[in-house]
Amino acid sequence: LLAIELVNMTIYNLYIFDRNCQCLYYKAWNRNKKAGISLEEEFKLMYGMIFSIKSLISRLSASSSKDGFLGYSTSNYKLNFYETPTGLKFVLNTDTNVASARDALQHIYSNLYVDYVVRNPVQRPGEWIDSEMFKSQLDSYIQSLPFR
Amino acid sequence: MSSVISVYIISKAGGLIFSHDQPSPTAEVVARFPHQQGLVLEEVDRNVVVKFGEQHGIQVGYSLVAINGQPVSNRCLPSGENAAQYLNSPDNYPLSLKFSRLKTSINERIMLLSMFHSIYAISVKLSPENKSSGIQCLEAETFKLHCLQTVTGVKFIVIADRKQGSVDDLLKKIYELYADYVLKNPFYALDMPIRCELFNVNLIKLLEAESRSSYLTGTTTA
Numbered sequence: 001l002l003a004i005e006l007v008n009m010t011i012y013n014l015y016i017f018d019r020n021c022q023c024l025y026y027k028a029w030n031r032n033k034k035a036g037i038s039l040e041e042e043f044k045l046m047y048g049m050i051f052s053i054k055s056l057i058s059r060l061s062a063s064s065s066k067d068g069f070l071g072y073s074t075s076n077y078k079l080n081f082y083e084t085p086t087g088l089k090f091v092l093n094t095d096t097n098v099a100s101a102r103d104a105l106q107h108i109y110s111n112l113y114v115d116y117v118v119r120n121p122v123q124r125p126g127e128w129i130d131s132e133m134f135k136s137q138l139d140s141y142i143q144s145l146p147f148r
Numbered sequence: 149m150s151s152v153i154s155v156y157i158i159s160k161a162g163g164l165i166f167s168h169d170q171p172s173p174t175a176e177v178v179a180r181f182p183h184q185q186g187l188v189l190e191e192v193d194r195n196v197v198v199k200f201g202e203q204h205g206i207q208v209g210y211s212l213v214a215i216n217g218q219p220v221s222n223r224c225l226p227s228g229e230n231a232a233q234y235l236n237s238p239d240n241y242p243l244s245l246k247f248s249r250l251k252t253s254i255n256e257r258i259m260l261l262s263m264f265h266s267i268y269a270i271s272v273k274l275s276p277e278n279k280s281s282g283i284q285c286l287e288a289e290t291f292k293l294h295c296l297q298t299v300t301g302v303k304f305i306v307i308a309d310r311k312q313g314s315v316d317d318l319l320k321k322i323y324e325l326y327a328d329y330v331l332k333n334p335f336y337a338l339d340m341p342i343r344c345e346l347f348n349v350n351l352i353k354l355l356e357a358e359s360r361s362s363y364l365t366g367t368t369t370a
Contacts, residue, residue, distance in 0.1 A: 012276035031276045042274065049270045056260055056267070057288045059252060060307070068289025074271060076280035093276050 011142055012077060012093040016113070018126060019087025021047050024117075025129040029142060050081065050089060070102070084109060104145060112137050151309035151362065152355055153291060155322065156257070159339040160301030162265035164258045166342040168351060169251065176213070176248040179204040183241045189232060194222045195250060196231050206247045214246040265303065268295065294319060302326070318358055325350050 013028035023043035035042045054069050071080040073096050080098070082090040082105035090105045116134035117123050123131060157166035181187075188200035189212065196212040212220050212231060220231045234240055252260070268282035286293040292312065296304045296319035304319050304326070329347035330336055336344060 028276070033275060033278045033280075035273055045270060046274055049267055049274065052263055052267055053286070056263055057286075059256065060260055060293075061288065061290055070287040070289065072271065072283045072286040074275065074280045074282060074284055076277040077275055079271070095277075 009097045009146070010095045011145070012095070014093075014108075014138075014142075015043065015046055015089075015091040016129070017043075017047050017050075017089040017091070019089075020126060022126050023047070024127070025134075027135070027138065046091060047089075050091065080105060082106060082109065088113070108138065108141065112141065151312040152306060152315075152318070152358065153309065154305075154307045155351065155355070156261055156305040156307075157322075157326065157342065158261055158265055158303040158305065161339060162262045163339070164261045165340065166347075167254065167257055168348070170355060174248050174251070175210075176246060177205045177210065178244060178246045179206060181241060181243045181245055184235070184238060189235070191223055191232065193253070196220065196223055198247065207249075209249060210247040211250045212245065213248045213250075216244050217246075261305070264293075264295075264305070268297070268303070296320070296323065298323060312362075318354075321354055322351065325354065 010030050012030050013026065015023060016025040017023055021044070023046075026039070026043065035045070037045070050069075053072070057069050069081055069083075071078060073079070076096065078094050078096050078098055078101075080092045080094060080101035082092075082102060088109070090109060092101050092105055092108075094101055112134060116131050116137060117129055120131050120134075123129065129135075152170055153172065154170065155166070155168045156164060159165045186201035186203060187198060187206070189196050190199045191197075198206055198208055198210045198212075200208065202208060214220055215225060215231060215234065218225050218227075223231055225231055225234060235243070264283075271283050272280055282297060283293075283295055285295070287310075290310065291307055292310055294306045294308065294315040296316070298304075304322050306315050306319060306322070308315055325347060329350060330342050330344050331338075333344050333346075336342070
């Protein structure tokens with residue numbers, strides 16, 4: 001009998017920002033450390049950090065003008081980033097074993113966000129996402145991922 | 149062909165104390181303009197930079213390097229005439245213009261790397277997991293930025309091609325060179341810009357050896 005050990009990959013949390021620095025959605029599935037500041041301040045700090053990193057990349061790269069920030073990894077977690085051409089930003093924190101969450105983020109945007117937020121007549125742009133369908137579909141999608 | 153693009157060292161206060169670029173070909177484009185068309189230029193610092201109107205291979209961010217073979221420096225032609233004004237008068241056309249992407253100036257780099265120093269600290273604060281280090285690898289579409297922070301707070305940064313695998317060995321070796329040729333140099337003051345000839349020489353040797361080994365094995369260093 002072969003005992004196969006599955007690498008347990010974790011998803012920590014997700015932030016969604018629009019292009020006006022507004023945080024539209026935040027959900028944490030596994031979070032072991034709070035930032036020590038209020039959630040509102042944390043959203044602004046996260047957005048500011050992402051904005052600075054994008055500016056850094058576009059000016060540091062001598063060979064191309066496209067920024068294309070994909071993410072960063074530290075010793076404990078990996079921040080995956082996805083931005084749509086309209087300036088919508090998705091930030092997903094996972095553990096370091098995850099190779100690329102780009103597909104997952106693209107799915108969250110094109111299948112979940114577009115269907116349950118953009119096409120929702122009650123959802124106003126720039127406001128916190130209230131849609132129960134979006135929340136439950138997002139949760140079940142995240143649970144269904146091979147990295148949980 | 150080395151996949152390392154640049155090496156930087158940041159002091160524990162966040163100031164850039166060392167920077168090294170591997171020689172790389174700069175993209176240059178020469179295009180003939182029969183009349184004024186489409187290009188929107190702006191003066192940024194002491195350069196004339198393309199702001200809008202990508203054409204003939206000239207991209208946004210390229211700087212005007214020469215008009216009709218005459219070099220443009222400090223926004224002016226050798227005759228002293230302002231380059232932007234020259235381009236605005238239709239009598240001067242047709243023209244042959246040369247554009248190229250200039251390397252970021254050292255002042256800009258100092259600023260950008262101080263920004264990275266702060267971003268590093270923020271990434272620790274925003275970590276969802278306990279006891280996280282700062283950013284060890286920042287991924288962009290065209291390059292990867294690797295960072296090693298030592299226990300004393302000095303950061304070693306290597307910007308390499310996306311293809312490059314693990315740069316940890318290289319970062320550790322650069323740290324060793326720093327310890328040997330910079331810290332043990334009696335004339336070097338801590339946190340000051342590094343001006344140690346032996347460090348430069350040995351760093352270049354290390355980068356050459358690294359690029360040769362990755363070329364020979366046909367794969368990136370493991």
